[in-house]
Amino acid sequence: MKDYGTRILTVIGFLVVLAMSFADTSLAQTKMKMASATINDVQHEWQKQFEAGVEARVGDRIDIEIFPASQLGTIPRMLEGTLLGTIESFITPTAFVVGTEPKLRIFDAPGLFDDPQHLVKAVHELTYRDHIETMLLDKGLRVIGVIYNSPFVVLTKSPAPTIADLDGLKIRTFASPLQIEPMKALGASPIPMPLSEVIPALQSGGIDGLLAGIPILTAFKYYDVAQYVTELHFSHIGSINIVNENWFQSLPEDVQEVMREEGRKAEQAVIDFGIANLDRASDAWKQNGGEILELSAADREAMMALFLEIGTELLSTDPGIKAEYDRLVEVTTAAR
Numbered sequence: 001m002k003d004y005g006t007r008i009l010t011v012i013g014f015l016v017v018l019a020m021s022f023a024d025t026s027l028a029q030t031k032m033k034m035a036s037a038t039i040n041d042v043q044h045e046w047q048k049q050f051e052a053g054v055e056a057r058v059g060d061r062i063d064i065e066i067f068p069a070s071q072l073g074t075i076p077r078m079l080e081g082t083l084l085g086t087i088e089s090f091i092t093p094t095a096f097v098v099g100t101e102p103k104l105r106i107f108d109a110p111g112l113f114d115d116p117q118h119l120v121k122a123v124h125e126l127t128y129r130d131h132i133e134t135m136l137l138d139k140g141l142r143v144i145g146v147i148y149n150s151p152f153v154v155l156t157k158s159p160a161p162t163i164a165d166l167d168g169l170k171i172r173t174f175a176s177p178l179q180i181e182p183m184k185a186l187g188a189s190p191i192p193m194p195l196s197e198v199i200p201a202l203q204s205g206g207i208d209g210l211l212a213g214i215p216i217l218t219a220f221k222y223y224d225v226a227q228y229v230t231e232l233h234f235s236h237i238g239s240i241n242i243v244n245e246n247w248f249q250s251l252p253e254d255v256q257e258v259m260r261e262e263g264r265k266a267e268q269a270v271i272d273f274g275i276a277n278l279d280r281a282s283d284a285w286k287q288n289g290g291e292i293l294e295l296s297a298a299d300r301e302a303m304m305a306l307f308l309e310i311g312t313e314l315l316s317t318d319p320g321i322k323a324e325y326d327r328l329v330e331v332t333t334a335a336r
Contacts, residue, residue, distance in 0.1 A: 030251065032064045034089040034241075035078040037195045039068035041215045042274035043091045043239050046147050049269045050241070053262035058255055074194035082244055083140060091241040093149055095174035101136050102318065104240075106325040108178035109315060110307035112332055113236045116148045116275050122328075122335040123238060124267065131327075132240070133260070142248050144263035145241025148274050150213025150281075151233040152179075153292075157208055157226040161293040163303050165230075169208040172198055177314055179211055182234070182307045195220075202226055213237050214292075218281040223290040230293045234307050 034047050044066070051064045072078050072087055075096050081087035083100065094107045106112075113119040123129060123146050133143045160166055167187030173179040175192045183190040191207055195216070201207045202225045210222070214229060241263065248256060282292060295303065315325045 030062045032062055032088045033072065034064060034066045034091070035072040035081070035087050036066075036068045036091050037070045037075050037078070038216055038219060040219050042147055042149060042270050042277055044068050045270045045273050046145055046239075046241065046266050047091060049266035050145065050262055053265055054258055057258045057262070062251075062255060070194075070196045074196055076194065082242055085244040085247050087244075088247050089144075089241060089243045091145060091239055093174060093237045093239050095176035095179060095237070097136075097240070097242070098176045100141075101139050103135060103321055103324045105176050105178050106315060106321065106328050107238050108174075108176045108235055108311075109325065109328075110178070110182065110234045110311045111304060112328070114336065116151075116236065116278075118332070118335060119148050119236050119238060120271055122332045125331055125335065128328075128331045129264070136242060137245060140245050141242045142245045143240050144243050144248075144259055145239075145267060147239050147241075147267055147270055149237035149239045150215050150274075150278060151231070151236050152211060153214050153217070153229045153231050153233070155210040155212065155217055155222055155226050156228045156230065157202065159228045159291070159293065160209070160230045161295070163295065163299050166209075170206070172201070172207050172210045174211065178235070178311055181310050181314060183211065185306055185310055186303070198222075199225055214285060215277050215281040218284045218288075221288070223285060223288040227290045228293060229285060229290060230295065232295070232303070234304060 034051070036043050036047060038044060047066045047068070051066060054062065055064060070078070072081065075092060078087060078090045079092070079097065079100065082090040094104045098105045113122065123132065129146065132146055136143060154160065154166065154171065156165075156169065160169070163186050166183075169188045171183050171188045171190055172193045173183055173190040180190040180192070193201065193207070198207070198210055199220070199222065202210070202222075209226065210217070217223070217229065243259075248259070251259070285292060316322050
């Protein structure tokens with residue numbers, strides 16, 4: 001009887017150890033694929049900072065792997081994968097997510113941010129930063145990462161130093177109406193298109209130009225197919241890192257908190273990198289034969305007046321979007 005009891009205790013002990021072993025293996029096998037359409041830019045840098053911070057604190061409880069340069073598909077496919085949970089994390093300009101959450105178009109409003117420092121100060125005001133994190137929860141996404149990306153420029157195959165030069169050109173834009181409608185107002189034909197398809201389209205003549213930030217243009221060596229960048233700077237691009245909320249909630253609470261904290265630490269860590277990268281990208285563009293053009297003061301004033309009118313109208317038609325825009329305007333005003 002005593003031997004039987006001993007055997008039972010031995011079996012129970014073995015099962016407990018086995019269960020703990022499986023639990024540890026399961027936790028160690030938690031994967032986090034981090035996707036991006038870009039490489040060697042501020043988005044990629046944020047991913048690397050986040051990865052290092054999280055893994056330093058949780059060890060092998062989570063296995064993070066970064067996939068830059070559209071390795072996991074086009075921007076629409078990466079967004080779709082994050083919504084479905086087949087991709088755990090995706091970083092992208094907010095304009096590419098407006099189809100999923102139209103409220104995000106507020107960040108594309110012309111004239112909203114004065115410069116990089118103003119955008120950073122506004123979106124990182126603590127209460128508003130908390131709000132940004134939860135803006136997409138009803139879509140099954142959580143924002144872990146909000147960073148300054150770059151101001152808008154337009155790349156063209158022929159010089160376009162005036163807004164009149166954009167008339168009739170086919171310009172690849174972001175999916176946001178806040179880029180599409182202003183380009184229409186200038187006489188251009190806006191064409192939403194995945195970033196991975198732009199170079200072939202420029203080479204074939206399918207498009208004449210691209211609305212983007214100059215770090216993207218330099219990183220992907222667009223100077224090989226088009227040389228002229230005109231600084232529009234009517235708006236500043238902000239990027240967000242989104243994670244699948246169901247996946248996030250499957251993590252232990254302490255790991256969730258580490259991810260939230262390290263996301264914000266990485267935001268602060270890349271501010272100087274992102275701003276300095278604008279100068280590096282501009283210098284690299286010119287060193288590789290590209291030209292950077294500026295609008296005249298009169299052209300810029302006319303463009304901004306037109307864009308502000310369009311932006312205000314677009315952001316006022318939906319009460320929910322207008323309320324979000326009004327809140328952001330309060331934050332940006334206080335940040336000046």
